[in-house]
Amino acid sequence: MLAYKFDWGVLWRQPYGEWLLQGLWLTIQLGALAWVIALSLGILFGTLRSVRFWPLRILGALYVEIFRNIPFLVQLFFWFYAGPMLLGKTLQFKINQISGLNYYIAIFGLGLYTASRVAEHVRAGFASIGHGQYDAVLSTGMTRLQMYWYVMIPHALRLIIPPLTTEFLTIFKNSAVAMTIGVAETTFMSYKIDEQTFHGLEATTGAMAIYLALGMTVVKLMDLIETRFRIPGLMSR
Amino acid sequence: MIEIKNVSKWFGEFQVLADVNEVVQRGQKVVICGPSGSGKSTLLRCINGLEPYQKGEIIVDGVSLSDPKTNLYKLREKLGMVFQRFELYPHMTVLRNITLAPMKVRKKSRQEAEKKAMELLDRVGIPDKAGAYPANLSGGQQQRVAIARALAMEPACMMFDEPTSALDPEMIQEVLEVMIGLAKEGMTMLVVTHEMGFAREVADEIIFMDAGRIVERGRGDEFFKNPKSQRTKDFMGQILK
Amino acid sequence: MDAVLKNLPYLLGGFLTNLQLAAFALAGGIFLGALVGLGRISKRPWVYYPVTLYVNFLRNIPLILVIFWFFFVMPILVGKTMDPFVSAAVSFVVFEATYFGEIFRAGFQSISKDLVSAAYSTGLTYRQTAAYILVPIAVKRMLPSLITQSIITFQDTSLAYVIGLQEMVRRTTIVDGLEVRSVQLYTFVAILFFVICFVGSRISLHYEEKSRKAKVL
Numbered sequence: 001m002l003a004y005k006f007d008w009g010v011l012w013r014q015p016y017g018e019w020l021l022q023g024l025w026l027t028i029q030l031g032a033l034a035w036v037i038a039l040s041l042g043i044l045f046g047t048l049r050s051v052r053f054w055p056l057r058i059l060g061a062l063y064v065e066i067f068r069n070i071p072f073l074v075q076l077f078f079w080f081y082a083g084p085m086l087l088g089k090t091l092q093f094k095i096n097q098i099s100g101l102n103y104y105i106a107i108f109g110l111g112l113y114t115a116s117r118v119a120e121h122v123r124a125g126f127a128s129i130g131h132g133q134y135d136a137v138l139s140t141g142m143t144r145l146q147m148y149w150y151v152m153i154p155h156a157l158r159l160i161i162p163p164l165t166t167e168f169l170t171i172f173k174n175s176a177v178a179m180t181i182g183v184a185e186t187t188f189m190s191y192k193i194d195e196q197t198f199h200g201l202e203a204t205t206g207a208m209a210i211y212l213a214l215g216m217t218v219v220k221l222m223d224l225i226e227t228r229f230r231i232p233g234l235m236s237r
Numbered sequence: 238m239i240e241i242k243n244v245s246k247w248f249g250e251f252q253v254l255a256d257v258n259e260v261v262q263r264g265q266k267v268v269i270c271g272p273s274g275s276g277k278s279t280l281l282r283c284i285n286g287l288e289p290y291q292k293g294e295i296i297v298d299g300v301s302l303s304d305p306k307t308n309l310y311k312l313r314e315k316l317g318m319v320f321q322r323f324e325l326y327p328h329m330t331v332l333r334n335i336t337l338a339p340m341k342v343r344k345k346s347r348q349e350a351e352k353k354a355m356e357l358l359d360r361v362g363i364p365d366k367a368g369a370y371p372a373n374l375s376g377g378q379q380q381r382v383a384i385a386r387a388l389a390m391e392p393a394c395m396m397f398d399e400p401t402s403a404l405d406p407e408m409i410q411e412v413l414e415v416m417i418g419l420a421k422e423g424m425t426m427l428v429v430t431h432e433m434g435f436a437r438e439v440a441d442e443i444i445f446m447d448a449g450r451i452v453e454r455g456r457g458d459e460f461f462k463n464p465k466s467q468r469t470k471d472f473m474g475q476i477l478k
Numbered sequence: 479m480d481a482v483l484k485n486l487p488y489l490l491g492g493f494l495t496n497l498q499l500a501a502f503a504l505a506g507g508i509f510l511g512a513l514v515g516l517g518r519i520s521k522r523p524w525v526y527y528p529v530t531l532y533v534n535f536l537r538n539i540p541l542i543l544v545i546f547w548f549f550f551v552m553p554i555l556v557g558k559t560m561d562p563f564v565s566a567a568v569s570f571v572v573f574e575a576t577y578f579g580e581i582f583r584a585g586f587q588s589i590s591k592d593l594v595s596a597a598y599s600t601g602l603t604y605r606q607t608a609a610y611i612l613v614p615i616a617v618k619r620m621l622p623s624l625i626t627q628s629i630i631t632f633q634d635t636s637l638a639y640v641i642g643l644q645e646m647v648r649r650t651t652i653v654d655g656l657e658v659r660s661v662q663l664y665t666f667v668a669i670l671f672f673v674i675c676f677v678g679s680r681i682s683l684h685y686e687e688k689s690r691k692a693k694v695l
Binding site for chain 3 (some may be wrong): 004065066068069070071072073074075077078081082085086169172173174175176177179180187190191194200201204205207208211212215216
Binding site (some may be wrong): 282386 | 592
């Protein structure tokens, strides 16, 4: 065993402690903002996969399959390195001038990736709502669009709160990948602490504690949401 | 060979067995009957150590189950058990179901084990099903395989937990016939069942259990003709309709 | 496509590393996962609580962080600097075992208690019952989930990038640094992963359909 002197002080000594907290703040931002994108797009594509009009179903399926079968890291690198190039020379130049570009791309990429997973849960949610509901709503004269917006989507969302909780947790975990494009979130900071102090073990352990605390908070939050929006009479808990 | 002395068992607050006493001699056939929840199945499972008991003692062939030094695995080899839902291993062929334990526990060779297995399959009447999977067999066939599987370990006593309760009526007879055959060959048997015809023909002793207690016991016909307690009378009235 | 073709052997060599890492991760992760699954259904508290703690702990932490953590920890334990491949392999086995463990647990819990009793009643020991009855049945029943998780594990090998492993993503960034043909290169690596994972997910669906139709096990 290497003679290693533990230095747990790195976790709260300035400036390192502050770095970790700043990292946490960024992790929260990344997760929360990407979640908004993931939910919106996920509901959209999940609905597309469930409609009767088959071209839309194929579109939805294509989206999900593409974003689910490519590792998130690869997706992120694609958007960050290759993305701007896709926009043509002038736009590319402008985009690369934006400070904090990696931050925006991270949120964008994370949202897009997670949306494909949310879409699958939404689709499952629709599938578990019996056909009777569709017929009942349509028979009141609502258009399909209205039906989805006012009835189906809210219903499906409540049904899928448990898997959505898992995805919400996962989004915070995946936010750590953003460190690879230089976003100064929690994991990035723990690595940076190692660069400065060579006490990466303590730093990463501290980061683990941060993610644990974050995870428990998210679960508690989703629990509250589930209770608040529970559908009475269904075997949900 | 089996002695049950003042055995009591609780599941939390609920008492499942209360002061059960019984002695089963070698070669005896004992039938246990009673309403559901009376503790019959639990009693069987206590005898081969699948369930623990809190009070009393169970001694099998001189070995006490209460003794912490007792090797439960060795003990179970002496007691074959057949379950209500057959419980054949779904991912193995009939032959493999039967040969698994002899090969892994008794360390028999594949040839030896398979030879014995085929003999047993013959005995229960379905040698042609050796290569089939349980899912392809009828309930009656599956139960007969289950009996063969238990017999493969050459037990000194066979315990049956409602072996025909999950079978369609047409198939009950084929299983009972195998069991009667076993009885005639002198196997010690402990059978929990509602099949009173079988009990009449085969049992040396019939026990009626209710709410964890042995309410009444008797020998063969005497039991059926003159049940002593009211509870027994009621129950027998129900099932002999 | 020229940048890709020019560097094809180099890039594919990296891809091979991903496959190798995945192979180790799966072998170790699935084996350990079966043990973890058994631990999660154990009645012995000294087994159940530590295993449950381990599973719940690791499932809340990003894999990247776990990879870093092992990268820092292993030199201390072993006494010399570590090959990134070994460090990554260990991280993956420990991490993925928690996910495989939960899959195995679901499989074990679907097996009726009486089936286990039947096995015990023929004299089989716990170890034998677990090895010949519990694990094979759980694998057969959970095959689609096991395949899906394996695909996820394969995708996760890209994360070994962060400790400098010469796998495909790292090599792609290296080539990109030289050639700056980013669109080509990253599309190529994306397609490569996509093909493998898509095929894998189809296989998983196939088994899911098969078991849904058969319903025998």
